[in-house]
Amino acid sequence: MSRLTELISKYDVSIPRYTSYPTVPYWEDNLTTDTWIDQLRMACHLNQASLAFYVHVPFCESLCTFCGCNSSITKDHSKEAPYVDLVLREFEAYLKMVPELKNIPALELHLGGGTPTFLSSGELRRLTKGILGSNPAWSPECSIEIDPRRVKREQLETLRELGYERVSLGVQDFNPEVQRLINRIQPFEVTRDVTHWARELGFKSVNFDLIFGLPKQTAELMLDSARKTIELRPDRIALYSYAHVPWIKPAQRLFTEDDLPKGAEKRRLYELARVELLNSGYQEIGLDHFALPTDSLSQSASKGQLHRNFMGYTHRRTNILLGLGVSAISETPTAFHQNQKVLQLYERDIGEQKIPTLRGHLLTDEDRRAREQILNLITKMRTSISPTDRSSVATMLKPMIDDGLAQLTETEVLIEEQGRPFLRNACVAFDRRLQNKQPETRIFSQSV
Ligand SMILES: C[S@@+](CC[C@H](N)C(=O)[O-])C[C@H]1O[C@@H](n2cnc3c(N)ncnc32)[C@H](O)[C@@H]1O
Ligand code: SF4
Structure with missing residues (x-):
């Protein structure tokens, strides 16, 4: 057994992805809307308060069977305008309750989903202006997730005109058979053309989302996806570990479990792509990201300024994340807040002029x-x-120290380069809530 295989069989356990701490299943649900508004107001008065907006657009025209996102599948585009109305009403309610929001700088606006480019150019404009128009001094870095199979050049033109500088393209894998199995046919030429449009229109940064561990992915196919990616040279790459959670996402039951690479075989796919990307000038960032040295993510990583929140890695820190739209999560230094996850309930709450609180968590010291x-x-x-x-x-x-994956000094923990695949395992050492109460049912995906 190779050393990596041995380590993987030891450390491949079901643990959180740590997009937040405490992780969502451990939130105490001890936050009413009133307390949330108080926490948000308090955060606005912090020294150097800064704001990031996240807007969730849940719609997608078809379901990719691997998908773990909060999405609502529809081809009915008459849903666009009423949804944008709801988000803008939610935002208006926030401004009324926390007018201080307008006094702090907005550094980022990210549209995610689902598929934000489900919205027409007109609705993308109305949504963006509806938020940013509230304060002429706001000029955040704007980014958006794009489904290359359906985006039109004209939508990208509108986004540029609105000041968007970063696009993230869902790619996942370039192989037609893997694409067929995940119900996502996306020829190389489609991804290539959208990447070229983004370059021609002057977007500053293009990201590709890729996944390792999809059904029938082999070493050869993974290498081919990495090489096709390198050919198109996106500035950033997210190489996510496929999160298999069929008890939450039943469409994942459509896969034959035997087709899914697991454990060391799965991790090898990451390692192969990693070597290929590093040899082509990319730098590895954090858990599962890569960026060209010219990209702000690499630059901020080398200055030790990298940040991560629910939206993923970002190149600078903001201390308030205001999430708008169905299921969106917000965070401040002292609280997490999630909106209703079911569209009808989100709609009902906004209709009743309420902040659509589903749950939240007030952080202890x-x-x-x-x-x-x-x-x-x-x-x-x-x-x-x-x-x-x-x-x-x-x-x-x-165990990680004995295996040479981490070091402990009197005052510091350091993860060795060979410990990077097990970064999430190291986080568990600080996760008192998980240590004190192991989940009774399976809630997290495997660590590898
Ligand atoms: C909202 S989608 C991206 C935009 C657009 N909907 C698309 O698919 O092109 C967000 C990304 O999450 C990742 N993702 C979704 N489900 C996942 C899963 N089960 N495991 C790992 N990554 C996943 C995919 O890489 C996907 O591109
Ligand atoms: S991967 Fe993207 S397009 Fe596919 S279902 Fe998920 S959110 Fe929608």
């Missing part, structure tokens, strides 16, 4: 410390530890 440490690990591969934490962290990390 211990949560805040652990959140910072996990963020440090995921963005910088190191974190400081206090004398009080040291002995419990030392016990939890002992």
